[in-house]
Amino acid sequence: MIQLKFDQKVCASCRSADCLLKCQYMTFSGHKEAHGEMMKVMKGKDSRVLTECVTCYACEEYCTRGNHPFYLISEKREEKGMFTAPRPITTQWKNMTQMQGKCLVGNVKDTALSCCYLPELGQLGTGEIFKDVASAGVFGAEFMCPAVHSHFARMSVIKERLPIVIENYRKLGVKEVICMHDECYGTLTSIASAYGMEVPFKPVYYLDFVLQRLKELKDKIKPLGITVAYQRSCSNRLIPDKLPVVKKIFKLIGVKAPKRLYQDENALCCAEILRSVSGYKLADDVQKRNIDDMLAVGAEYCVFNCPACQTSLSEKVVKQGLKPVHIIDLCKMAIGEKEREAVS
């Protein structure tokens, strides 16, 4: 039986309670209260954390002791039959991502290019940067990382589907899978590890791949000389060690990303999930603060690394005069594959 590996002793002896004290959507009077609430969660007692958590994933990053507070919160919510978002929305996501044998598999040998269940990723994974792996794309629910169900406190869906996804990759005989979405890489590393699932291939973070390719294509790079604001995705919280890769890419392609109030550990969620979980008031507030902050540093572009964040925020940033762009398209602009004005 697949179970979350959560070390209660580590949590009980925690002197920081950063998982909750750093939370941007819940406030606590101090260590005593935050730690007390986490203890309640751990012991399966009622806690306001279970009703107030907006599922931003950030506590997975805030906990530096290797425990998994967010997965625990989600497990306990499900145990109690709680719903984060409305029940029909939860059902809809479960249905929508169900495997139906309709996946697409390209010319896969040692390497697969995982496009998850997001068609946009297939379009992004093209051109000079991806020329050696573009034909090795896989797409569909059969290869979709099921991490999204943690937003809906349905870890059972993850536990049921992730082993099948891993097995589907194994059947392809791949040695490595380039994950085009933070959520996929986070699932195959953080979640799989937290639940003791063995991954019989090497997950490769797509921005690591992109960075390497850009180094190889250095001669083609014309520094963009633009100022951007980076929208960090929720699933990047599962793999915080990968955050510096973005900065390295920006440096390589001549992009300036001035320091913002809401960046790195303090980044704000794109808020799409907040709209489902908490309603429009919190979502609107978060999005407004986020975009105002982007404008305050003089950004011209809002750079995404997640198609879901991009869908959620694009219209709003455009209305404020910012240009939304996926980080891969930004790289394609730098090597002359994409016109600046073609980005939308």
Place this chain on the structure above:
Amino acid sequence: MSDIRKSLVDIVGERGVSDAPEELWFYSRDPGVLAPHRPDYVVAPKTTEEVQKIVQLAGRENIPVVPMGNGMSLAGLVIPLKGGIVLDMKRMNKILEVNHMARYVVVEGGTSQGALKAYLQKNHPTLRHSIPDAPSTTTIAANVSLHGQGRLTNQYGFNSDMVTGLEVVLPTGEICRIGSPSIGPYWISKGPTLPDLSGLFLGWLGCTGVITKVGLKLYPNKKIRDAELFVTDRVDLIPHILYKLTHLEMLEDINVWFQPKPLMFMGNYHITVFFTGDTEEEVEFKRKMVWDCLQEYMDSKDGGFMSIQYMKSMLLEMPGRNIADFADVPKGGGFEYSGPIAPIEHFPQYAAKVVELAAKYNVLYASTARLISGGHSMMYSISFAFNRSDTAMMERVEQALTEATAFALDMGGIPWKPNFKEQKMTLEKMEPNARKLLLMIKKNLDPQGIMNPGNWEVNS
């Protein structure tokens, strides 16, 4: 050449008449499940006077005349059940007048929805009409003659309620104006304050005359349109949700739909709410009003708003095209629906019936209901898709639709654009004196019974 054909050619010219088998084949059928029936001639007039002469000829020769727009009712309403002349109105497609300040348009009887939409967008961008979710080639006159609905039906009623006057060629050949244009130059009222004669033609499916001109109300065309999509898995809540939404008194359109495919829609009921505004502030205000009025269902986790960024452009299309996608799920591109008008409180029973019928007849369902006049009633579309090359499937769909109409009548609903069989079922249910009144009107207007015979035949 037969005498009738020659007479028709004399009226409209050689290019306006056909009795070629390959053309009659098309005019024998519509995209629904009813069996085809061949006309003898297809005639395409260009003027009211030509229509008049054709109707007079038909009267003299005692042959049927079936006025036709684009033939897309799906209910076989212009299948020439008793042969005769199909009067294809599409060449009468002029937009005759737009009174900008009084917000109405006068069009010829074959003008299409798409032509009017394009004309208004180009010449009167602040005005719009109530566009039905039918192909753009469907006509305005046909739509009002079957009491069609459109994007503004929640706000302003059936599209036939928006008529501001008619010009009609009576079955006896007289040209008659109805409403304010019978008194003066303005097409501002189809009836009030006069005795409302428009009811002699609206809803009659061409059985009492040929509509050659229509005056139609136009409405403000706001700069921005937007939508929200509320989802619940509790069918019993739908009437209450609709009641709350209509209480806002600010929504352009409200549709309720459910379908088993694709999987993401399975098990839930979806309410698409459309709203408009001239500024971002106006739109955001309305959006917040919509969210706030349904907050209690979000708090109880019984319902919530779905993220629709990726599908918004599809939702905002006018006319909507998603029904065409549905028609092709079983391949073969066919669908037909029963569309009874009923109180919103009956939604749960209708929803259950759709699912029951689909299972009983082994057909694929989709249901889309539209609110009418702020919730006084709603149109329940009980839709089934079929493969046009699968006659057994088409028969099962026909049986399911007949049963749906029987159910609707038992529930006190009114069939919308009933086919000739459903018309008979409706007449049987109708109070005898009302039926007698219909018969009296039909006999007086069309004493020879030449207009679209087989439809609304009270005495049969």
